Amino acid sequence: xxxxxxxxxxxxxxxxxxxxxxxxxxxxxxxxxxxxxxxxxxxxxxxxxxxxxxxxxxxxxxxxxxxxxxxxxxxxxxxxxxxxxxxxxxxxxxxxxxxxxxxxxxxxxxxxxxxxxxxxxxxxxxxxxxxxxxxxxxxxxxxxxxxxxxxxxxxxxxxxxxxxxxxxxxxxxxxxxxxxxxxxxxxxxxxxxxxxxxxxxxxxxxxxxxxxxxxxxxxxxxxxxxxxxxxxxxxxxxxxxxxxxxxxxxxxxxxxxxxxxxxxxxxxxxxxxxxxxxxxxxxxxxxxxxxxxxxxxxxxxxxxxxxxxxxxxxxxxxxxxxxxxxxxxxxxxxxxxxxxxxxxxxxxxxxxxxxxxxxxxxxxxxxxxxxxxxxxxxxxxxxxxxxxxxxxxxxxxxxxxxxxxxxxxxxxxxxxxxxxxxxxxxxxxxxxxxxxxxxxxxxxxxxxxxxxxxxxxxxxxxxxxxxxxxxxxxxxxxxxxxxxxxxxxxxxxxxxxxxxxxxxxxxxxxxxxxxxxxxxxxxxxxxxxxxxxxxxxxxxxxxxxxxxxxxxxxxxxxxxxxx
Ligand SMILES: Cc1cc2nc3c(=O)[nH]c(=O)nc-3n(C[C@H](O)[C@H](O)[C@H](O)COP(=O)(O)OP(=O)(O)OC[C@H]3O[C@@H](n4cnc5c(N)ncnc54)[C@H](O)[C@@H]3O)c2cc1C
Numbered sequence: 001x002x003x004x005x006x007x008x009x010x011x012x013x014x015x016x017x018x019x020x021x022x023x024x025x026x027x028x029x030x031x032x033x034x035x036x037x038x039x040x041x042x043x044x045x046x047x048x049x050x051x052x053x054x055x056x057x058x059x060x061x062x063x064x065x066x067x068x069x070x071x072x073x074x075x076x077x078x079x080x081x082x083x084x085x086x087x088x089x090x091x092x093x094x095x096x097x098x099x100x101x102x103x104x105x106x107x108x109x110x111x112x113x114x115x116x117x118x119x120x121x122x123x124x125x126x127x128x129x130x131x132x133x134x135x136x137x138x139x140x141x142x143x144x145x146x147x148x149x150x151x152x153x154x155x156x157x158x159x160x161x162x163x164x165x166x167x168x169x170x171x172x173x174x175x176x177x178x179x180x181x182x183x184x185x186x187x188x189x190x191x192x193x194x195x196x197x198x199x200x201x202x203x204x205x206x207x208x209x210x211x212x213x214x215x216x217x218x219x220x221x222x223x224x225x226x227x228x229x230x231x232x233x234x235x236x237x238x239x240x241x242x243x244x245x246x247x248x249x250x251x252x253x254x255x256x257x258x259x260x261x262x263x264x265x266x267x268x269x270x271x272x273x274x275x276x277x278x279x280x281x282x283x284x285x286x287x288x289x290x291x292x293x294x295x296x297x298x299x300x301x302x303x304x305x306x307x308x309x310x311x312x313x314x315x316x317x318x319x320x321x322x323x324x325x326x327x328x329x330x331x332x333x334x335x336x337x338x339x340x341x342x343x344x345x346x347x348x349x350x351x352x353x354x355x356x357x358x359x360x361x362x363x364x365x366x367x368x369x370x371x372x373x374x375x376x377x378x379x380x381x382x383x384x385x386x387x388x389x390x391x392x393x394x395x396x397x398x399x400x401x402x403x404x405x406x407x408x409x410x411x412x413x414x415x416x417x418x419x420x421x422x423x424x425x426x427x428x429x430x431x432x433x434x435x436x437x438x439x440x441x442x443x444x445x446x447x448x449x450x451x452x453x454x455x456x457x458x459x460x461x462x463x464x465x466x467x468x469x470x471x472x473x474x475x476x477x478x479x480x481x482x483x484x485x486x487x488x489x490x491x492x493x494x495x496x497x498x499x500x501x502x503x504x505x506x507x508x509x510x511x512x513x514x515x516x517x518x519x520x521x522x523x524x525x526x527x528x529x530x531x532x533x534x535x536x537x538x539x540x541x542x543x544x545x546x547x548x549x550x551x552x553x554x555x556x557x558x559x560x561x562x563x
Contacts, residue, residue, distance in 0.1 A: 016513070040110075189270070348506050
């Protein structure tokens with residue numbers, strides 16, 4: 001059975017578990033009614049199932065190629081992208097004044113989830129454009145907005161983000177690309193960028209690069225970084241692609257997976273650029289793009305996990321070893337845990353998106369802090385789940401999982417990068433225990449209190465599950481209090497296990513809600529029990545690891561590590 005977009009699952013979540021209703025009650029998002037949601041999910045689901053998913057293997061077997069300096073996309077990608085753009089799917093949350101639908105980010109997340117499951121490499125193209133639209137909306141001059149936003153929103157042009165350089169990966173502040181003012185409002189941008197996703201392609205008429213670079217007198221580190229719009233073709237007086245800019249794709253990376261997405265080494269050679277935002281404020285502007293992308297990269301992991309689960313479930317029913325393998329306890333365990341993980345990660349991402357929308361619609365600081373807190377968790381846990389479920393998917397297939405023709409391995413290879421790009425999951429975890437706790441943990445404690453209150457209220461209906469959720473939340477609260485008294489190095493040493501424990505508690509919370517919504521004897525309650533009884537207990541081991549701090553790690557010297 002081919003991939004089927006999880007339309008009804010998303011509807012259930014938005015109805016009962018992470019309700020979209022409060023978002024639709026705001027003036028800004030009044031159009032996000034139940035009917036709109038239904039129409040969006042159904043139509044996007046059809047595009048995913050019928051157009052994008054059938055090309056998944058093409059992207060893997062026939063990667064994008066560099067031919068005479070131009071990137072040729074995988075067979076079928078150009079036509080499929082055309083349908084994505086034509087249907088208005090590139091940017092459904094784009095501002096209405098520039099041709100977008102102005103729908104909530106939650107709807108974008110739902111559509112991105114389905115598209116990532118259908119074809120991750122192709123979906124990465126609109127994902128980057130979405131981030132660029134948001135960055136321009138918030139930081140660009142009116143002139144740039146008027147010129148670029150309509151083309152990006154319609155999908156006629158695509159957007160990229162150019163941060164990484166050979167010496168500047170996680171340490172973006174080490175970047176060396178330069179921007180010289182030309183005296184006419186433009187800048188000459190020079191430098192080499194690596195790993196630029198969809199840095200060129202034949203699917204759009206223009207490729208708009210947002211490039212981080214330094215002005216001549218800029219301060220060292222991130223403070224000296226500015227942001228520039230550097231289009232592949234400089235728009236002419238009518239706003240159409242004009243002369244070619246001084247930039248080129250030097251080469252394409254040979255990757256472990258995600259072959260359908262061209263990953264480019266870019267050379268900017270005095271290319272004409274326009275500053276976006278203020279001098280020296282490039283990182284802040286880029287962060288708008290990165291925050292959007294971080295949540296949506298988490299969603300990429302979830303989409304791939306869904307597709308990998310569907311494939312494994314089908315195989316487990318067909319493959320007979322003594323009996324259909326789905327009848328064996330260990331295979332049952334894998335499938336039940338895969339499904340439970342996908343639900344948990346999906347609801348956390350949705351909760352983050354709803355918080356973003358509420359923050360935007362109400363301007364309330366509490367919503368903003370909630371979204372900021374959930375973003376690194378949604379990114380890291382969504383992609384961890386993507387990797388884990390895809391890996392279990394290979395295992396369910398046995399030897400056939402290791403054979404490329406089944407497609408199980410492609411999910412595993414494709415999704416691996418999602419834990420690396422947009423800030424590695426280690427960097428996300430450091431963000432959670434660092435910047436996101438600079439409010440002395442207020443946003444975290446508020447959320448944990450809500451979870452405890454709900455768990456208490458659920459004690460009558462689902463006593464065992466509710467008690468486990470309450471207990472885990474209480475432990476996490478105590479650990480958070482303890483952690484806030486520790487130094488940076490100790491916090492960072494425990495950041496990844498802390499984030500995982502937090503995600504476990506959140507996942508359990510949303511499973512409990514789903515179980516309550518459908519009643520104790522429902523499939524939802526049984527799935528919640530799988531998560532809460534089998535997976536939630538991992539929080540305790542994670543917190544024990546987090547509490548160990550840094551000392552023991554550094555006690556083991558580099559020489560001893562090398563012995
Ligand atoms: C397929 C692909 C597509 C990409 N697309 C883009 C793109 O479109 N645009 C773009 O600009 N970039 C892109 N990237 C780059 C990506 O964002 C970086 O690879 C990523 O940020 C990590 O940087 P790095 O590879 O230099 O790893 P490094 O920064 O060298 O990290 C190596 C390891 O060290 C850890 N580490 C580094 N610093 C710290 C620290 N301070 N504390 C703790 N741990 C640390 C990391 O977590 C990681 O585990 C892409 C990468 C890939 C592979």
